[in-house]
Amino acid sequence: QKEVEQNSGPLSVPEGAIASLNCTYSDRGSQSFFWYRQYSGKSPELIMSIYSNGDKEDGRFTAQLNKASQYVSLLIRDSQPSDSATYLCAVIKGTGFQKLVFGTGTRLLVSP
Amino acid sequence: ETGVTQTPRHLVMGMTNKKSLKCEQHLGHNAMYWYKQSAKKPLELMFVYNFKEQTENNSVPSRFSPECPNSSHLFLHLHTLQPEDSALYLCASEGQGYTGELFFGEGSRLTVL
Numbered sequence: 001q002k003e004v005e006q007n008s009g010p011l012s013v014p015e016g017a018i019a020s021l022n023c024t025y026s027d028r029g030s031q032s033f034f035w036y037r038q039y040s041g042k043s044p045e046l047i048m049s050i051y052s053n054g055d056k057e058d059g060r061f062t063a064q065l066n067k068a069s070q071y072v073s074l075l076i077r078d079s080q081p082s083d084s085a086t087y088l089c090a091v092i093k094g095t096g097f098q099k100l101v102f103g104t105g106t107r108l109l110v111s112p
Numbered sequence: 113e114t115g116v117t118q119t120p121r122h123l124v125m126g127m128t129n130k131k132s133l134k135c136e137q138h139l140g141h142n143a144m145y146w147y148k149q150s151a152k153k154p155l156e157l158m159f160v161y162n163f164k165e166q167t168e169n170n171s172v173p174s175r176f177s178p179e180c181p182n183s184s185h186l187f188l189h190l191h192t193l194q195p196e197d198s199a200l201y202l203c204a205s206e207g208q209g210y211t212g213e214l215f216f217g218e219g220s221r222l223t224v225l
Contacts, residue, residue, distance in 0.1 A: 092212045
């Protein structure tokens with residue numbers, strides 16, 4: 001079982017729609033969760049972090065966390081072509097050295 | 113200056129060459145990381161330095177040798193690499209305490225012939 005699992009996509013949505021990106025993780029003790037965005041040919045950049053169950057909103061982005069289901073999601077409202085990128089889910093594992101583990105990423109394509 | 117700078121951006125080397133990748137951060141952070149990014153694979157953590165001390169070596173082959181002379185600079189020395197080592201090598205820095213909030217450089221694209 002992969003430590004952090006994401007569907008590789010691509011996820012295709014029309015401009016203005018809601019894009020929903022999902023991630024599951026295996027370490028039940030994980031406490032910190034992150035979404036990074038990586039444009040083609042560029043490096044990852046942090047866009048959201050979430051630490052508690054529930055929703056966290058930042059502009060058009062909403063991160064959702066359900067620790068009981070070991071599930072993290074990222075919703076992008078009013079998707080724009082400029083949102084087209086690969087979205088990496090990352091999790092800090094539960095105990096000991098707080099190692100940040102990444103998923104393989106989901107490629108999002110927003111069509112005009 | 114950008115927050116985290118990596119040089120060179122592209123590197124082609126033969127299996128017998130010795131080369132180095134350099135990373136410099138201008139953010140005043142205390143932790144620096146080397147990650148490897150290969151196609152279809154998740155980012156692989158290679159090394160972590162915190163306050164110049166190596167705190168993680170993720171079972172990386174000895175043909176990769178890191179060096180951290182101070183909290184602002186990080187090197188990855190490369191020797192006798194294999195073609196499967198071809199990848200994007202990303203440096204990242206982090207402020208304090210392993211928060212998970214990494215700032216990445218643009219990466220060094222390595223090709224081993």
